[in-house]
Amino acid sequence: MAYYEADTFGHAVRTGRPVAEMCASKGTSFEHFGAKQAHYDNHAVIYYEGDPAKRLYELASGTVMLYKLLPDGRRQVVEVLRPGDLFGLSGAEENDCTAETLTDAKVNEIDLRHVEKSADLQRHLTKCLTKQMRVLHEHAVLLGRKSAVERVASFLMHLVPNRGGLGCVGPVDDTEDGYDLQLHMTRQEIADYLGLTIETVSRVVSDMKRRGIIRVDRSDKIHLNKVCGLCQMTGMH
Amino acid sequence: MAYYEADTFGHAVRTGRPVAEMCASKGTSFEHFGAKQAHYDNHAVIYYEGDPAKRLYELASGTVMLYKLLPDGRRQVVEVLRPGDLFGLSGAEENDCTAETLTDAKVNEIDLRHVEKSADLQRHLTKCLTKQMRVLHEHAVLLGRKSAVERVASFLMHLVPNRGGLGCVGPVDDTEDGYDLQLHMTRQEIADYLGLTIETVSRVVSDMKRRGIIRVDRSDKIHLNKVCGLCQMTGMH
DNA sequence: CGAGCGCTTGACAGATCTCAATAAAAGTGG
DNA sequence: CCACTTTTATTGAGATCTGTCAAGCGCTCG
Numbered sequence: 001m002a003y004y005e006a007d008t009f010g011h012a013v014r015t016g017r018p019v020a021e022m023c024a025s026k027g028t029s030f031e032h033f034g035a036k037q038a039h040y041d042n043h044a045v046i047y048y049e050g051d052p053a054k055r056l057y058e059l060a061s062g063t064v065m066l067y068k069l070l071p072d073g074r075r076q077v078v079e080v081l082r083p084g085d086l087f088g089l090s091g092a093e094e095n096d097c098t099a100e101t102l103t104d105a106k107v108n109e110i111d112l113r114h115v116e117k118s119a120d121l122q123r124h125l126t127k128c129l130t131k132q133m134r135v136l137h138e139h140a141v142l143l144g145r146k147s148a149v150e151r152v153a154s155f156l157m158h159l160v161p162n163r164g165g166l167g168c169v170g171p172v173d174d175t176e177d178g179y180d181l182q183l184h185m186t187r188q189e190i191a192d193y194l195g196l197t198i199e200t201v202s203r204v205v206s207d208m209k210r211r212g213i214i215r216v217d218r219s220d221k222i223h224l225n226k227v228c229g230l231c232q233m234t235g236m237h
Numbered sequence: 238m239a240y241y242e243a244d245t246f247g248h249a250v251r252t253g254r255p256v257a258e259m260c261a262s263k264g265t266s267f268e269h270f271g272a273k274q275a276h277y278d279n280h281a282v283i284y285y286e287g288d289p290a291k292r293l294y295e296l297a298s299g300t301v302m303l304y305k306l307l308p309d310g311r312r313q314v315v316e317v318l319r320p321g322d323l324f325g326l327s328g329a330e331e332n333d334c335t336a337e338t339l340t341d342a343k344v345n346e347i348d349l350r351h352v353e354k355s356a357d358l359q360r361h362l363t364k365c366l367t368k369q370m371r372v373l374h375e376h377a378v379l380l381g382r383k384s385a386v387e388r389v390a391s392f393l394m395h396l397v398p399n400r401g402g403l404g405c406v407g408p409v410d411d412t413e414d415g416y417d418l419q420l421h422m423t424r425q426e427i428a429d430y431l432g433l434t435i436e437t438v439s440r441v442v443s444d445m446k447r448r449g450i451i452r453v454d455r456s457d458k459i460h461l462n463k464v465c466g467l468c469q470m471t472g473m474h
Numbered sequence: 475c476g477a478g479c480g481c482t483t484g485a486c487a488g489a490t491c492t493c494a495a496t497a498a499a500a501g502t503g504g
Numbered sequence: 505c506c507a508c509t510t511t512t513a514t515t516g517a518g519a520t521c522t523g524t525c526a527a528g529c530g531c532t533c534g
Binding site for chain 4 (some may be wrong): 186188189198199201202203205206219
């Protein structure tokens with residue numbers, strides 16, 4: 001079924017020409033620019049830090065993380081990507097991060113030599129990179145200035161659509177302000193993303209559970225009882 | 238004299254047309270694309286976080302920092318920019334950071350509406366943004382995973398050209414491996430960049446002084462006695 | 475010379491990390 | 505379907521690093 005979609009996209013490539021409007025209207029996905037789509041299983045490495053950078057990647061579905069390692073094994077997850085995000089552009093001969101899937105993922109891949117040529121694609125790149133840069137800025141604040149509780153609260157809030165950010169719509173309903181979410185990361189991955197240890201993440205989650213802010217149905221299935229309450233804990237209000 | 242250069246650049250704008258080769262050959266500076274150059278004094282704010290994003294900026298000379306504030310006053314400096322770097326692209330209606338000079342600075346400014354149009358400019362943007370993203374990734378590792386000593390050591394190493402990074406050339410001379418550097422940031426600014434407190438930065442610097450790794454001639458004039466030795470303290474070897 | 479600002483230093487507190495044990499969940503093979 | 509192993513998550517106790525608060529130092533400039 002997933003494979004079907006790939007074929008559909010492949011077809012679009014064969015018939016379509018790069019058209020700015022198509023790109024702009026659809027927002028994400030650049031299969032129009034001669035990309036081939038690849039599938040990756042859960043926890044598959046797409047490329048390693050230090051590998052020669054050959055392709056530009058666009059995440060079509062699923063989740064991918066980018067991380068860097070220090071020689072002694074410390075790891076920092078620098079980005080958690082969602083569909084539409086780009087990766088593989090390191091600005092050098094070699095990739096600056098390792099890219100690894102967090103779920104099954106579909107990825108559009110374009111040879112870097114082709115990227116240079118298309119003006120529409122360049123415009124698309126600028127837009128995507130700018131957006132990702134904004135996220136990196138906010139994450140720098142989290143890593144540099146937030147407490148463990150604020151980091152975890154911010155992390156959870158980012159998984160709730162249309163809440164917490166600039167376009168926060170507030171509680172939909174006065175009495176009900178819950179939200180069910182599915183984590184695609186282990187505690188270790190979350191810790192490495194938030195610049196904490198696995199034990200600290202676990203303790204903060206347990207604490208939120210004890211205080212009735214969240215309910216943990218399974219370690220990767222968490223119900224937020226009060227989204228607004230959680231948002232107050234992010235350090236941003 | 239600085240003003241003279243601005244005139245020279247301004248002249249180039251009036252006579253030249255956007256040419257990819259000009260841009261590529263010079264590497265930085267996009268005065269060819271109809272930019273106006275502005276001068277800012279030391280510690281002048283170019284724009285505030287939350288202001289409407291109207292222009293794209295390219296730093297022509299000097300140093301600029303981008304920072305974000307939390308409501309309680311905590312500050313994180315998210316980027317320290319060098320000539321050739323871009324800023325002002327937030328990917329939204331409003332700037333996501335405040336931009337403030339750390340020195341006198343010359344800045345090329347283009348109205349965002351003009352940016353859309355030029356393909357060459359877009360290509361230039363992609364290249365610059367990619368490079369800055371790489372720096373942000375590395376800084377995330379610093380903020381998330383490095384100790385105070387490693388952070389300060391990394392910070393100082395970044396101020397030494399051609400050392401520490403991928404293209405490290407090693408000591409030029411077997412006996413001499415010193416380097417004189419000029420900080421353009423106060424201890425507070427450094428602390429806010431490294432995710433530390435001013436006291437911790439001060440203590441780490443004093444400690445390095447005591448151990449003979451650096452010599453502090455003035456609080457903003459630091460001599461590195463052994464660049465290689467300092468590099469060993471960054472956590473990256 | 476004195477005021478003001480930035481920097482340094484000390485003593486202490488507290489948050490997070492480390493190490494270790496236990497518990498829970500997921501995968502394996504009979 | 506059930507032991508059994510392996511992995512992942514939780515919890516506790518203690519150590520450590522960095523932050524907090526407060527005082528003192530040393531420029532720079534009027």
